[in-house]
Amino acid sequence: MKKIILSIFLPALLFILVISSCKKEENVEPDPTLGLTKQAEGYAVGAATKVVVYTKEALVYTGYNKFYIALYDSVTGKRVDEAHIHLMPMMNMGAMQHSAPYDNPISENAANHLFPCSVVFIMPSMGGGSWTVNLNVHNHVSDKEGELTIPFTVVDPAKSKMKSFTAAHDGGKYFISLIEPSAPKVGINDMEIAIYKRATMMSFPADSSLLVTLTPEMPTMGHGSPNNVNPAHTGNGHYKGKVNFTMTGLWKLNLDYMAGTAVADTTTQFFEVQF
Amino acid sequence: MKKWLSFLLCTSVCFNTLAQKNISITTDSLHIIELNELTVSGIIKTPQQHLVNFFKSNNAATLEDILSRLPEISILRRGAYGMEPSIRYYSDGQINVLLDGMQIHGACTDKMDPATIYIEPINLQNLQVQTGNSGFANGSAIGGTVNMKMIEPQFDCHNKITGAFNSGYQTAAKSVYESVRLNYALGNWAFAVSGTYRNSKNYKSGGGEIIPFSQYKKVNYSISAKFQYNKSTYFKADFLADDGWNIGYPALPMDVGYATAKIASLSMHNENFRKRLYKWQAKIYANSIEHFMDDTKRPFVPMHMDMPGFSKTVGAFADGELKLNAKQKLLFRADGASTFLTASMTMYQAGQPNMYMLTWPDNRKNKYGFSASWLLQPDSTMQIKLSGRTDMVLSNLTTSEAKNQISILTSTFNGRADFLKNISAQISKKIGQKIKLTSSIGYVQRMPTATEMFGFYLFNSSDGFDYLGNPSIKPEKALLVEASVIYNVKKCRIQWSGYYNRVTNFIAGKIEPSLSTMTIGANGVKSFSNIPFTSIAGAEFSVYIKPQNAADIVSTVKYTWAKDNNNNPLPFVAPLKNITSVKYQLKKISVQVETEAALKQSKISKQYGEDATPGYFLIHTRFGYITTIYKKEVELQIGAENVLDKKYHEHLDWGNLARPGRNFYIQLKIAF
Numbered sequence: 001m002k003k004i005i006l007s008i009f010l011p012a013l014l015f016i017l018v019i020s021s022c023k024k025e026e027n028v029e030p031d032p033t034l035g036l037t038k039q040a041e042g043y044a045v046g047a048a049t050k051v052v053v054y055t056k057e058a059l060v061y062t063g064y065n066k067f068y069i070a071l072y073d074s075v076t077g078k079r080v081d082e083a084h085i086h087l088m089p090m091m092n093m094g095a096m097q098h099s100a101p102y103d104n105p106i107s108e109n110a111a112n113h114l115f116p117c118s119v120v121f122i123m124p125s126m127g128g129g130s131w132t133v134n135l136n137v138h139n140h141v142s143d144k145e146g147e148l149t150i151p152f153t154v155v156d157p158a159k160s161k162m163k164s165f166t167a168a169h170d171g172g173k174y175f176i177s178l179i180e181p182s183a184p185k186v187g188i189n190d191m192e193i194a195i196y197k198r199a200t201m202m203s204f205p206a207d208s209s210l211l212v213t214l215t216p217e218m219p220t221m222g223h224g225s226p227n228n229v230n231p232a233h234t235g236n237g238h239y240k241g242k243v244n245f246t247m248t249g250l251w252k253l254n255l256d257y258m259a260g261t262a263v264a265d266t267t268t269q270f271f272e273v274q275f
Numbered sequence: 276m277k278k279w280l281s282f283l284l285c286t287s288v289c290f291n292t293l294a295q296k297n298i299s300i301t302t303d304s305l306h307i308i309e310l311n312e313l314t315v316s317g318i319i320k321t322p323q324q325h326l327v328n329f330f331k332s333n334n335a336a337t338l339e340d341i342l343s344r345l346p347e348i349s350i351l352r353r354g355a356y357g358m359e360p361s362i363r364y365y366s367d368g369q370i371n372v373l374l375d376g377m378q379i380h381g382a383c384t385d386k387m388d389p390a391t392i393y394i395e396p397i398n399l400q401n402l403q404v405q406t407g408n409s410g411f412a413n414g415s416a417i418g419g420t421v422n423m424k425m426i427e428p429q430f431d432c433h434n435k436i437t438g439a440f441n442s443g444y445q446t447a448a449k450s451v452y453e454s455v456r457l458n459y460a461l462g463n464w465a466f467a468v469s470g471t472y473r474n475s476k477n478y479k480s481g482g483g484e485i486i487p488f489s490q491y492k493k494v495n496y497s498i499s500a501k502f503q504y505n506k507s508t509y510f511k512a513d514f515l516a517d518d519g520w521n522i523g524y525p526a527l528p529m530d531v532g533y534a535t536a537k538i539a540s541l542s543m544h545n546e547n548f549r550k551r552l553y554k555w556q557a558k559i560y561a562n563s564i565e566h567f568m569d570d571t572k573r574p575f576v577p578m579h580m581d582m583p584g585f586s587k588t589v590g591a592f593a594d595g596e597l598k599l600n601a602k603q604k605l606l607f608r609a610d611g612a613s614t615f616l617t618a619s620m621t622m623y624q625a626g627q628p629n630m631y632m633l634t635w636p637d638n639r640k641n642k643y644g645f646s647a648s649w650l651l652q653p654d655s656t657m658q659i660k661l662s663g664r665t666d667m668v669l670s671n672l673t674t675s676e677a678k679n680q681i682s683i684l685t686s687t688f689n690g691r692a693d694f695l696k697n698i699s700a701q702i703s704k705k706i707g708q709k710i711k712l713t714s715s716i717g718y719v720q721r722m723p724t725a726t727e728m729f730g731f732y733l734f735n736s737s738d739g740f741d742y743l744g745n746p747s748i749k750p751e752k753a754l755l756v757e758a759s760v761i762y763n764v765k766k767c768r769i770q771w772s773g774y775y776n777r778v779t780n781f782i783a784g785k786i787e788p789s790l791s792t793m794t795i796g797a798n799g800v801k802s803f804s805n806i807p808f809t810s811i812a813g814a815e816f817s818v819y820i821k822p823q824n825a826a827d828i829v830s831t832v833k834y835t836w837a838k839d840n841n842n843n844p845l846p847f848v849a850p851l852k853n854i855t856s857v858k859y860q861l862k863k864i865s866v867q868v869e870t871e872a873a874l875k876q877s878k879i880s881k882q883y884g885e886d887a888t889p890g891y892f893l894i895h896t897r898f899g900y901i902t903t904i905y906k907k908e909v910e911l912q913i914g915a916e917n918v919l920d921k922k923y924h925e926h927l928d929w930g931n932l933a934r935p936g937r938n939f940y941i942q943l944k945i946a947f
């Protein structure tokens with residue numbers, strides 16, 4: 001009896017093992033940059049590291065841009081998944097310079113071989129002004145540190161993704177960028193904005209002090225939508241909520257800002273979303 | 276209480292013979308039916324038989340014209356076409372409207388296409404109206420059932436084409452009506468085909484004002500085949516199609532460019548009175564409705580839109596009657612149906628992307644039900660009937676697009692299952708030879724409609740609100756009490772029925788002040804919600820007198836009273852209404868005078884933006900002449916409706932839309 005069981009089950013077990021191992025071999029790891037656009041590459045001098053910058057969108061736009069940075073050992077070509085990356089965007093307008101808000105990669109460890117980070121370009125590249133982002137890379141594998149400066153051409157998107165206002169309550173200049181919804185649909189959508197306050201021309205720290213009220217509106221028909229959730233601060237200047245679209249078309253996301261009980265923005269800023 | 280109003284429509288000699296059979300059933304009804312007679316169970320009401328005569332005097336009448344003459348039925352009207360029947364206040368999802376027992380769900384979010392539009396009177400064999408306590412046998416409902424029974428192919432005239440041709444013209448809407456019905460039998464097979472064409476222009480209301488967007492055009496055709504397998508068994512296949520186009524709905528902001536219905540069924544019927552299971556039938560069916568609604572012809576529209584809707588149902592049922600012993604029998608039915616619905620709206624604005632949303636997010640309802648009635652006749656004067664039905668209803672959204680959209684209203688909806696229960700008890704007692712008393716009590720439930728669960732910003736032009744569905748709305752429940760008295764002497768028959776219903780979890784729109792309207796110019800947004808209870812009561816009274824053989828007088832009165840839990844009147848309650856017909860038949864000539872009168876309705880629902888409706892009094896006259904030319908029966912009818920050319924509307928008419936004014940008609944029928 002035992003033999004019969006063995007003679008039936010062992011080959012079956014082997015067969016399953018073979019099949020599953022075959023499958024594993026077929027399962028080649030997908031390219032982590034699939035669907036992303038390569039914007040720039042270069043070498044961080046001193047760190048012996050090749051740097052490649054990817055974005056989700058084809059172009060770099062005024063407003064919030066998510067960057068995905070891949071690092072490679074410039075000698076072996078192997079991926080570097082442990083590193084410290086520090087960003088410094090800079091607008092050079094000849095007579096003057098200013099920086100922009102940004103988020104460094106949160107972790108020293110790459111997520112799926114990439115280091116996500118972001119830059120909020122607060123104006124487009126123009127005749128007299130050009131954007132660069134300086135990347136300081138500390139390669140933890142080789143423990144070497146180096147720098148690289150990449151020029152970017154920033155263009156305005158069809159629908160503005162960044163707004164700013166001078167606050168009524170503290171006179172500060174606030175920059176608001178729309179992150180989500182990036183793929184709007186009829187139904188519930190994630191709503192995410194990032195708010196940075198200008199401290200100096202070179203420093204735009206994340207802000208967590210504002211209360212945001214969201215009022216979606218369909219301007220051609222003059223109606224709104226029910227059951228929206230106001231964006232609330234979740235960390236690093238990011239505010240998350242929910243926005244509901246009841247139909248396709250052009251929508252306005254009206255946003256009002258309060259600092260405690262004081263009105264921060266006396267106008268109503270809005271983002272347009274069309275799908 | 277079970278009521279069968281049997282309406283017999285005869286379009287040919289062949290069908291006349293059929294009709295006679297049915298009349299023999301109805302004349303039987305004055306005494307309680309002996310169980311061993313094995314005819315239609317329950318009590319059959321005959322005064323309405325007169326309305327048959329009324330109907331027969333106008334062959335161009337629509338089904339709505341007939342329905343509106345029944346004391347239990349009122350008509351919700353949004354234009355000259357697609358009027359919606361209501362039984363004692365209840366309509367839409369509160370009642371079943373069935374075609375030969377089949378469920379047909381309209382494809383219009385604005386209820387423009389009740390199933391009654393698909394049956395042309397030339398195809399109608401009879402109309403069965405059952406109120407609350409016995410109206411749930413074919414499907415859980417609180418308001419009852421209208422079942423339209425189609426004419427079957429006949430074997431009476433063998434190997435010969437028989438049939439009838441109708442042609443008519445009416446002046447109020449300059450409307451043309453043509454119809455033909457043919458029957459042919461050969462061996463064990465019988466076939467019938469029918470076709471109807473209607474073309475109606477904008478009608479004139481009383482005083483001569485033309486009502487724009489009240490026109491319609493339609494064709495309706497059907498084909499049936501019947502195969503007699505043996506003495507007690509036959510098979511039947513039916514196909515019916517209806518195409519309507521350029522249909523205006525003057526009380527609504529939208530019209531219909533094109534609407535089509537295809538309805539098909541296969542059935543098996545068995546009748547053998549020597550067997551215990553002496554009668555049964557089984558049927559499978561499918562129907563598909565397409566409805567293209569738009570406002571492109573309306574002037575001054577802020578934004579043009581298209582609102583197409585689609586409905587598909589497949590179903591099956593079996594019912595039968597079982598003789599338990601000489602005094603008891605059992606009626607049963609098992610059925611299942613699956614209905615898919617979807618409707619959307621696309622709005623157009625120059626220079627803007629199209630705006631699109633689902634108004635009925637794609638949804639499917641699967642319903643499985645079983646019902647049974649037990650009849651007991653302890654002695655020849657008494658009958659007891661106990662009925663019950665259960666329904667298992669599974670409702671869900673079928674696409675992620677639909678789910679995403681409904682997530683705006685309810686963050687999680689993963690379908691719902693409802694288990695509905697209906698029970699009733701009825702007792703009838705004959706006192707002497709002249710009086711019969713019947714009373715009944717029941718507890719019934721009904722499923723919320725797709726609109727009530729998933730409707731998305733559906734504009735109701737009656738109260739001017741956008742309506743949002745509520746996926747977790749509870750089924751309506753009702754306690755029904757009914758009583759009736761029939762007094763019958765040789766030349767006079769009087770019937771009175773009274774009822775009281777208490778509906779709990781009544782579904783009504785609740786104003787949502789925080790929500791913004793979608794429809795430009797709407798008054799606000801309402802969402803469907805359950806209100807604690809409503810009370811609905813009423814009475815119907817009818818009298819039938821035959822003072823001499825050639826004359827008939829029939830008169831009906833109905834009254835309904837309906838209030839919610841805060842003692843506010845409910846909307847769409849018909850006022851006291853009377854219809855009286857006097858008909859005199861003199862050999863080949865008939866003369867009929869009919870009056871129609873309604874009192875003012877001032878018990879109105881302010882919440883629904885209703886206003887009071889004035890009373891009215893109308894006179895209709897009809898003349899008929901029947902003769903035989905070349906062995907063909909030829910019938911000519913002329914008449915005038917609303918002779919006084921009164922400008923009026925009924926309280927149930929949307930938008931205070933005036934009804935047709937003086938209307939002359941001429942009608943020719945040739946039977947062969």
Ligand SMILES: [Cu+2]
Nearest residue numbers: 383385387568
């Ligand atoms: Cu419609």
